Amino acid sequence: MTGYYFLSLTLLATCCSFVLCDFYKNVPLTKSRPFSDEQIKNQLDHVHLTYKNIPVITPETFHRLSPVKKLEVEFCNVKSIDEDSFRALENLQKLSLKHNLLTEIPNGTFSATNIEELDLSDNQIEKIESGAFGYMPNLRSIKLKNNKIQMYHNSWFELAPNLCFLNLENNLMTALPTRILGSRQAWTCNVDVIFSHNSLEEIDEEAFLNYKLNKLYLDHNKIRVLPKNVFSNAVQISHLKLNNNRLDCTLPEMSTVEKYDVNDNSCLFDLQGEKLETSTPEASTTERVLRYYHQYQHQRDFLPPPFHPSMGRNRYNSFLRIG
Ligand SMILES: *[C@@H]1O[C@H](CO)[C@@H](O)[C@H](O)[C@H]1NC(C)=O
Secondary structure, eight states, rough: HHHHHHHHHHHHHOOOTTTTOOSSSSSSOOOOOOOHHHHHHHHHOEEESOOOOOEEEOOTOOOOOOOOOOOEEESSSOEOOOTTTTTTOTOOOOEOSSSOOOOEEEETTTTTTOOOOEESSOOOEEEOOSSSSOOOOOOOOEEOOSOOOOOOOTTTTTTTOOOOOOEEOSSSOOOSSOOTTSSOOOOSSOOOOOOSSSSSOOOOOTTTTTTTEEEEEEOSSSOOOOTTTTTTTTSSEEEEEEOSSSOSSSOOOOOEEEEEOOSSOHHHHHHHOOOOOOOOOSSEEEEEHHHHHHHHHHHSSSSOOOGGGGSSSSOOOOGOOOO
């Protein structure tokens, strides 16, 4: 392995004079050696650039790095990326641009690449155009956390049928549209979808229509009401987080959800203020739980509350930790 990195380093030093890659896996820079094209092709597979000033990435910036498989450009003041800047990097599987100053991802930025893992976390991204990702047949994982994204486009991943991991944690989104992953048919995996710590209020009833999800994290948002079939429209949701929202005392259909967490919602705050109101004779699931809690709160180790069958196979114990 060391030999490979050594080789890569030397190649970088000789062929990419546009940026001096003095940080490279802590291997010291050495003078050039003769290499065959075949060796270049096989060896230059990982480039890690940090603390360089690269405000604009253009197709020329990395055009000599066509063999690279993993490219990390971090803390490099990248503010913008021109269209098709990565398209010539046919072997690129992992691209990290985290900790830069990106504010916008225009159409065509990553389209028609073979990238499998893309990390755009910790930028200042406010807007991602609908065609920013486009055709990404191999994309498995995308991280967009810690940005300022306000609007979710449901065409982003329409042409990324192998996406299994999507993290949009800590952004400024207020709504989720219908079919957030596009109209995918084949499922190579159950997808993890992380929307924790946004400002979500509205979720389309068909946001997850016919999807198989592993994690669906909607915690730490501003959700008050959820459409009745928003979760039951999915084929399966293994692990749902709804904690730290503003949910009132009704939950939607939960038949497709295996386990979930609804801790810290408005309904529970009302309860602590002794303001519990039940309206209909058919109390909602949450109401049943709260009534039960009221009834038994004087006991130290009360039994699990009576759950409605629609609450899924494994419920969280978060209800029991109130107060
Ligand atoms: C980006 O692409 C979409 C179609 O994918 C198009 O509707 C939109 O107008 C494009 N935006 C710009 C600024 O060209």
